[in-house]
Amino acid sequence: MGPNSGRADAATTAVTSRFETPDDEVAARLRLAVGRLNRRIRIDGSESLPPLQLSTLVTVEQLGPLRLSELARREGVTAPTMSRVLSTLDEQGMVRRAPDPGDARGVLVSVSEDGRAKLREVRNQRTALISRRLDRLDAEQRAALEAALPALEALIVPDED
Structure with a gap:
């Protein structure tokens, strides 16, 4: 202990x-x-990115390219808030905007190479932090945590409506 x-x-x-x-x-x-x-x-x-910016990058990486309205809905924020987030990410070179081929008025947002590099950096840093915390556990605690991973991962799956 x-x-x-x-x-x-x-x-x-x-x-x-x-x-x-x-x-x-x-x-x-x-x-x-x-x-x-x-x-x-x-x-x-x-981290150098606030949580909403980081979450937005992850969402676009996983599901992208996405329209601003879809991103706002998925992140649970208003369109003006998402517009500010995307402007900041765009200024930092983390996202790219391209015309939506299905709607000339719309724009699709995707993650740039700089954005992918930032996500790799954050993930590596977070993994290293958790790894250091795992080093504090004894063998029995580590085995229990490893055995619990499938159940924890099952909790992440969204509920079916």
């Missing part, structure tokens, strides 16, 4: 002690752990 394990255990107990079912407790503990780990990675990573 590390020097902070008592503090983490007390915090987890305080957050989860009010739940009636074991499933509720598991859900609360998982939410807390994932949220705190995500926050820790963002803080320790000190």
